[in-house]
Each structure stands twice: as C-alpha cells, then as structure tokens.
Amino acid sequence: MRGKLLFALIATGLTIHSPAQKIYNIEKLGAKGDGQTSNTLVIQQAIDDAHANGGGTIVIPAGKFVTGVIELKSNVIIQLNANASLLGSTKRIDYGPKNASALIVANDQHHIGITGKGTISGQGPDLLKDIYRMLNNGTLEDKEWKTENPWHQTRPEERNRPKIIEFKNCDTITIKGISIKDGLCWVQNYKNCSNIIIDSIRVESNVMWNNDGIDITDCKNVRLTNSFFNADDDGICLKSEERNRRCENIYIANCTIRSSASALKFGTASRGGFKNITIRNIKIYDTYRSAIALESVDGGILEDVDIRNVTATNTGNAIFIRLGHRNRDSVISKLRRVYIGNVKVFVPKDKADKGYPMEGPPPDFRHNIFPSSISGLPGHPVENIVLENIDIIYPGGASKDSAYVPLDSLTSIPNNANAYPEFSMFGELPAWAFYARHITGLTMKNIKLSSQKEDFRSAMLFDDINGLTLRKIQVATGKHLPFLVMNNTKKLMMNTISLPTQDKGAVLITK
DSSP states (O other): HHHHHHHHHTTTTTOOOOOOOEEEEETTTTOOEEEEEOOOOHHHHHHHHHHHHOHHHHHOOOOEEEOOOOOTTTTTEEEEEEEEEEOSSGGGGGGGGSSOSSSEEEEEEEEEEHHHHHSEOOOHHHHHHHHOOOOOOOOOOOSSTTTTOSOOOOOOOGSSSSOOEESSSSEEEEEESSSSOOOOOOOOESSOHHHEEEEEOOOEESSSSSSSSSEEEEEEEEEEEEEEEESOOOOOEEEOOSTTTTEEEEEEEEEEEESSSOOOEEEEEEEEEEEEEEEEEEEEEEEEEEEEEEEEEESSSSEEEEEEEEEEEEEEEEEEEEEEOOOSOOOEEEEEEEEEHHHHHHOOOEEEEEETTOOOOOOOSSOOOOOOEEEEEBOOOEEEEEEEEEEEEOOOOOOOOOOOOOOGGGSSSSTTTTTTOOTTTOSSSEEEEEEEEEEEEEEEEEEEEEEOOOOSOOOOEEEEEEEEEEEEEEEOOSSSSOSSEEEEEEEEEEEEEEOOOOOTTTTEEEE
C-alpha cells in the first residue's frame, strides 16, 4: 500500500518532504575543493555519520572535490551547490583492483538522493589514460581491449570502466537538478529499485562506447522528467536482466535526447520485460540509430506501452519494434499492446551522428536507407500494435547498385531470431518507409510518408500479417509501383489511401 501511495504522489508531481535533518558541509569537515586532493574519507565519514544519526544532507559547496568510490546510505541526500563539482578519481585502482565499482553506489538503501545545481564528473578522458597505462604495464586484466570487434573498434571491457551512479535494490530515490558528465560506461544505472523521481538533470557523456545516458533496469514506479541526454550510446534505456522481474509503471516526459545509438530504447536485455510504460513529449536530434526502439528478445514480455508526441530531427531511423529469441532456453518473448502516436521524424541521407565523438559503428555491408520496421517471428507474432499520426520524411535516392531485394524474394529476408536487435539487422529491405512482418493486429492511422528523392522500393511492405487496418495513409511522393505491398496478409481493411497515382499496380496484394 505504501508503494502505491508513494507512486500516486509521484505521478501527480507532488514533492514529498522529509523532516528537517542535520546538514554536513564537507568543506567544514576538512574536504578540499582544489581539484587534486582526494576527499573520499571525509565524504564517506559524513555519509556514515548522517546515516547513524537518522539521516541528513551532505553538502558539496562550490569547488572541485575529488573522490573515489562513495557509498550512499539510507536517509541521506547529497546536495551539490551551484558551482560545485564532485570529480571522480582519475586513478583506476581507486575503483577496485578487478571489476570497477561505480563512483557513487547504494545497495539495499531507502530514502536517498542526489540533488542541487552542481556537477558530477567521471573525468573520463583522464581516467581512460590511466586504464590504458595499467593495461600496457600488465597491472590490469582485460581480455577484450586488443581484440577488434565486428565494427573494427578496440576498447577496454565494461567491467574495467566505472559507471558514475549505480543504485541496486533501493527504494525512494530522488535525483534532481544535477549535471552528470564524462563517464566511461553507463552513466547511471538503477537496478531493482522502486519509487524513483528523476527530474531536471543534464547528462553529457561522449568519451566512450557503452555510455548510456541512463539505464532503468527492472525498476518499478519511476518518473523521469524535464531532462537532457547527450550520450555516445543509448539515451534513455530500459532494461530487464532477470526473468522474474520487469520494468513497470514508468513515466518519461519532456526530455531531449542526442545519441550515437538509439534515443528511446527498451532492451537489449529483456529477460523479464516491460509493462505499463508511458512516454510523452520527447525531442530527439542527431541520433544515429532509432528514435524509438522497442525490443523483447530474451524471453520477456513487453506490453502496455503508450508513446506520444515525439519529434526527431536528423535521426537514422524512426521506429524499430522487434520480437526475437536470443535466450538459450525455450521461453519465447512476447510483445503486445503498443500505441505510438503523434510522431514526426526527419531521416537524413548522411550519418546522423557524423562528427560527434565516438560515432556509432555503421553496418559492414552495402545498403540503402533502412525503413522503420515491426517484426516478430514465424509462429510468434508481435500483437496489437497501433501507429497513429505518424509523419516521416526520408531522403530517398536509393540505388540498385548499392543493394537490391526484389519483391519475389521476400522469403530470402532473414528472420535472424537470435541476432542482436537493431534496425539494420535484416540487411537490405525492399521498402523505403515501413517493413512489417509476423504480426497479429496492426493498425496504422493517419500516416504520412514522403521521400525527398525518388526511391525504387515500395513505400510500405506487409508480410504475414493477420489483421491489418490502414486508414488515412498518404504516400506523398514516388513513381515506382507498387507503393503498398501485402503478402500473406489476412483480414485486411483499407480506406482513405492517398498515393501518388491510383494506376493499376499501385497496391499489390499477394498470397
């Protein structure tokens, strides 16, 4: 009952005030804000004392305060004053001799938070230099840093790169007003936590890959609002790592995202699933992969998702919805009851994150611009998807010399059931705007699709759909027929379809 009452307060935007507690100013306790002195012991002692005395606020005043790993405890808030910087140590050993701890950790705690107008910096560039120093002299073990991955990159393992914030199994968390920057791994991860308010934060982290702006992992009752993310990996990412847990009752609104991966992403980890997710008023720009990526590929259940009012400018893909089967057991994922409405996306010809640090790695095969896609598996369809009021502008200019899949070769398009889910995972596709396959119940209403240059592919292709409703579909540009292709599609309903021409062959329906 307590959790439900708390989330009801969170959902209305009310602030929950705690009784007055003692203030612990770290500078008055001996900390030095000179950007060099390690203040780990002073800060940790202040946290411990506040916790022992029933709670308190740890004040970081103006200055540059270096610290190693600190552990936040119940009823304790860290407050970063204006012009205050909490700087992570640039010595890799300060995060542990083997697996790197996050800079600020909390485990099994309650009523904790980080607030204020100051900044937390992981000091990623300088910390990375020390990591490479240890790797080169053999004092840090790492199996991957000299191994080139499929994208022709090398990097230290994630376990050797510290996160900035990691809270596990905690309840009643407030993160508000702060800036976070220059991490080397996931900037912040909230795992198995409940009743979280994250508001008006700013995240800028472009130092290394695997650098998600925020990861919400198997959490319940979360409100993330009014925040900015600029990350070299996914911007806002929901994950589910345990089969008996899931992300549930999540509200995300009024955020701006720039990413060298995907902006809004559920997955890739999706063992338990995602339920009751509401997203409103999101602005996305210069994002390499998908504006919206919904993925259930590890045996979990993704259901009851409502996304509205998303504007994405200069973004590589609009919508990617994928049900797959990466997990090694026999449990098949489910993906159902998703509504996406009021979305406007501009897809550029050139790489959307070109010029940013640590650009997203491009596919290593020739291709034309990828369409949005919704795809399940044979016998395991995506279920009950509604797309409404969608406007996507594509660059066009596709060439058969780059790649070509004829319409009589649909069966050659791989399902890639166990592949990493990504909008490029099927290779070249015979549609320039939407590709949909293995779905039960797909409704598309008031959809406008346009291409700046001619594209030889069909605008929309539907394959193995049981229950397809198309209402007020406008393909604004194009000369090549057919514009719409329905293959093996049952229970088809169409009305108010506007195509560049109504000539015979504009719509192709095959068994």
